Amino acid sequence: MKYIIALLFLVAGLNSYAQEIETENLKKHVYFLANDKMKGRGTGSKQNLKAAKYIERKFKSYKLKPLGEKGYFQEFDAKVRKVKVQDSIRLARNVIGFLDNQASKTIIIGAHYDHIGEGKQGSSLADNSYGMIHNGADDNASGIAGLLELARVYSENKIKEPVNFLFIAFGAEELGLVGSRYFVNHPTYDLKHIHWMLNMDMIGRLNKESGVSIIGFGTSPAFETIFKGINPEQFVKYYTGYEGRGGSDQTSFYEKDIPVLFFHTGGHPDYHRPTDDADKVDYQSLKGILNLERAIIDGSFDIEVMPFRNTDKK
Numbered sequence: 001m002k003y004i005i006a007l008l009f010l011v012a013g014l015n016s017y018a019q020e021i022e023t024e025n026l027k028k029h030v031y032f033l034a035n036d037k038m039k040g041r042g043t044g045s046k047q048n049l050k051a052a053k054y055i056e057r058k059f060k061s062y063k064l065k066p067l068g069e070k071g072y073f074q075e076f077d078a079k080v081r082k083v084k085v086q087d088s089i090r091l092a093r094n095v096i097g098f099l100d101n102q103a104s105k106t107i108i109i110g111a112h113y114d115h116i117g118e119g120k121q122g123s124s125l126a127d128n129s130y131g132m133i134h135n136g137a138d139d140n141a142s143g144i145a146g147l148l149e150l151a152r153v154y155s156e157n158k159i160k161e162p163v164n165f166l167f168i169a170f171g172a173e174e175l176g177l178v179g180s181r182y183f184v185n186h187p188t189y190d191l192k193h194i195h196w197m198l199n200m201d202m203i204g205r206l207n208k209e210s211g212v213s214i215i216g217f218g219t220s221p222a223f224e225t226i227f228k229g230i231n232p233e234q235f236v237k238y239y240t241g242y243e244g245r246g247g248s249d250q251t252s253f254y255e256k257d258i259p260v261l262f263f264h265t266g267g268h269p270d271y272h273r274p275t276d277d278a279d280k281v282d283y284q285s286l287k288g289i290l291n292l293e294r295a296i297i298d299g300s301f302d303i304e305v306m307p308f309r310n311t312d313k314k
Contacts, residue, residue, distance in 0.1 A: 019157040021149050021290045023283045029145035030204070033113065034137035034278040041136060042117020043078050043172045044090025051113050051144075055095045055169045058148050062155040064097030064167060067188050072096055076182040078172035082122025092171035094179045096188060099155050099165040105195040106164040107297060108258075109150055110180065110249055111143030112173030112201060116272060123174055126273040137278040139271065142204030144169055146290050153294070162301050163195055170249050173201075180249035184256045196220065196259040196305045198293060199250035206265045206285035211237030212292070213264045216250060218242035218311040220259035226299045235295065236288035244311045257308040261296065263289060 032038075032054060038047045056072045068074040078092040092114070115136030116122070119129035126132065135141075151167045166189055172178035184191065206212060217223050217240035227240070244254035250262040265285075270276040 019153040021153065021287045021294075023287050025149050025152070026145045026283050026286055027278075029148055030137055030141040030281055030283075031278045033141035033144060034135040034276075036133055036135065038135070040117040040119075040134040041113065041115045042121055043080075043092050043114050043175055044087065045117055048092070048114055048171070052093050052095050052169070052171070055113060055144065055148065059095065059097035059151065059167065062097070062151050064151065064155060065100055067096045067098040067166065068094065069188060074183065074186070074188060076171075076179070076186075078175045078178040080121045080175060083120070085120065090172075092179060094171055094183055095169040096183075097151065097167045098189065099151070099167070101160050101162070101164050103161070103163045104193065106166050106189065106193050107195050107300070108166045108168060108197040108253065109147060110168040110170055110197065110199050111147040112140050112170040112179065112249055113144045114171050114174055115139060116174050119274075121175070124272055129274060132274045134272065134274050135277050137276050137281050138204040138265075138268070139202045139276060140173070140200075141278070142202060142281055142286060143200035146200045146203055146286065146293070149290060150293065173249055177249055177252055180252035184252045191256060191258065194253075194258050196261070196300065197250055197253040198297065199248055199260065199262045200293075201248040201262065201264055202271075203263050203265050203289050204281035204286050205268050206236060206282050206289065208237060208285070210266065211239050212289050213241060213266060214238055215241040215246045215262040215264065216244050216254070216260040219244040219254060219309055220305045220307075221309060222300070222303045222305045223259070223261070225303060226296055229299045230292070230295055235292040236285060238292060242311055257310070259305050259308050263293065265289070
């Protein structure tokens with residue numbers, strides 16, 4: 001009997017350590033980043049720096065190790081190319097935090113936090129949008145919310161996973177993947193130890209009929225094995241894309257021969273328009289996508305994801 005009681009206490013203890021994705025946390029992050037006061041988080045703006053400092057504070061609260069070049073920050077210059085502006089060269093930064101589990105391999109989890117500001121740096125799809133705030137709730141406050149919630153879960157779950165985690169909030173993605181390309185060319189962590197890279201860009205507007213797109217399935221033979229261990233009935237609907245390239249930051253890692261998976265819920269009428277607001281994000285589905293990501297991440301722990309497979313050479 002005493003052994004049964006001891007077992008019950010053990011199970012209760014393990015359950016108390018469990019960390020779940022919280023929709024309220026996701027809402028908090030998106031509503032902060034996509035507030036009108038943030039003026040669209042355009043690269044080089046004081047609001048973009050405010051967003052970076054918000055992410056930095058969260059990384060500190062999760063006790064992640066700073067792995068930038070100035071604490072959590074890795075600074076670089078980004079150029080506005082689509083329109084002529086006086087301040088075409090702008091200071092930008094990646095925000096980098098490391099969860100060190102003393103493991104031999106590391107998974108990168110990334111998302112970009114910049115957006116297109118007040119329509120003054122190009123890329124707006126709205127008519128007469130110059131000077132209008134583009135809040136970028138889905139693009140990409142949703143991805144940063146996912147990044148921060150995964151960072152919280154893995155850092156606070158009282159479990160020492162057999163991999164390390166490198167969490168990177170990329171700057172200047174909207175100016176041409178500038179932050180992620182800067183990181184892979186000036187890495188603050190040896191890329192030889194990267195297991196694989198997961199990227200989130202626009203994961204807040206799930207189309208339940210088509211599901212979430214997971215691009216990069218072909219970049220490692222191991223992904224097929226990992227996905228075979230996923231029960232689709234337990235998660236949001238998804239479909240996979242073979243190619244590694246795509247219009248977001250995973251491309252920079254793919255070009256360095258690192259396997260990647262890119263999560264994306266697709267375009268919508270508010271994309272790159274002033275109407276991409278926080279109240280339009282589907283937070284319950286966002287939580288579901290993150291739980292799917294956790295299952296894939298956890299399923300990759302004991303599987304050798306390398307060698308990389310170049311999907312350009314199908």
